[in-house]
Amino acid sequence: METKDWSQVQRTEEPLTLVIGDFDGMHLGHHNLLAKAQHRGEKVAVLDTSSAEDRLLTPLHHKQELLSSYRVDDYYHCEDVEEIKHGVGILQPEHVIMADEDLELEGAEIFPSSSASSEEIRSMVEAGRVEAALAHLGRPYAIKATVTKGQALGRELGFPTINLGGSETYVDPAPGVYIGSVVIHEQVPRHYYTLISAGYRPTVNGTSYKVEAYILDFNEDIYGKEVTLAFLRHMRGEVNFDGLDALIEQMKQDEADARKILGLQQRKGD
Structure with missing residues (x-):
């Protein structure tokens, strides 16, 4: 699905329902708007009014994938x-469906969202409240990006991780450790549980925010592959440990706790 130029929009010759809203987040309120549009049985177009911020809940490449699953025909953006x-x-759609916004359009149907707003959900993610974000998104908060090479420090510590390139376009979850899941996008997608470490890595003198994932029961080279990393549960905040030995012991405990929560067998040797 391509982003069409709203300034070049032309009158439609077929029945069209236009859905207008701030579609950052693609949350349950958006789901309801799109469901109402689809119920009419007409062609559906979305006009996204979300701001072009540096960090979003769902950057454009991820948002378009989600909209395609709703069978949206055309996507526009205008603020x-x-x-x-x-x-x-100019477009003269048959129907206009809107979220509860400060935009007066004669004849538009207004459907106030029963979900938290995109801004509120963004604040939940930034606070590490990924369970709350899930409840309002209707899906886990997730990052879709490409696996890139890192410093391989996790492998040296016994916990090989994948690094995500391009994740800087997403809202940063609060620094800490999370239980998550990962989809490896291949001809037949593969799904795994994972431990996610997000933050600045103070124990190893890190200076920049990074998202890394230790995939449970997995040991393959997937550099260059696209993955979707979902945040399911916050486990603990980021800690500056007194040396690598203390960090390794905590990582072992994190994995044991995660496996217990997920009902997975403990790693051999633990």
């Missing part, structure tokens, strides 16, 4: 109120 009104006048 300017007057441009939106002008474009709707």
Whole structure:
């Protein structure tokens, strides 16, 4: 699905339902709007009014994938109120469905969201409250990115991790350790549970925020492959340990706790 140019929009010759809203997050409120649009049996177009921030709950490449699953035909983005009104006048859709926004369009159907707003969900993620975010998104908060080479420090410590390139376009979850899941996008996608470490890695003198994942019961080279990493449960905050030995012991405990929660067998030798 490509982003179409709203300034070049033309009148539609077939029945069209236009859905307008801030679609960062693709949360349950958006699900309800799209479900109402699909119920009409017409072609569906989305006009996304979300701001073009540096960090989003769902950057464009991820958002378009989710919208495709809703059978959305066309996707537009525009933040300017007057441009939106002008474009709707040209497009002349059969129906306009909107979230509860500060945008007055005659004849539009307004459906206030029963979910938290995208901004509220963003704050949940930034606070590490990924369980709360899941409840309002209707899916786990997730990052879709490409696996890149790192310093291989995790492998040296006995916990080989994957590093995600391009994750800087997403909202950063609070520094800490999370239980998660990962989908490796191949011809036949593969799914695994994982421990996620997000933060600045103070014990090893890290200076920049990174997201790394230790995939449970997995030992393959997947550099260059695209993955979707989902945050399921917050386990603990980031700690500056007194040396690598203390860090390794905590990592072993994190894995044991995660396996118990997930109902997985403990790693041999533990």
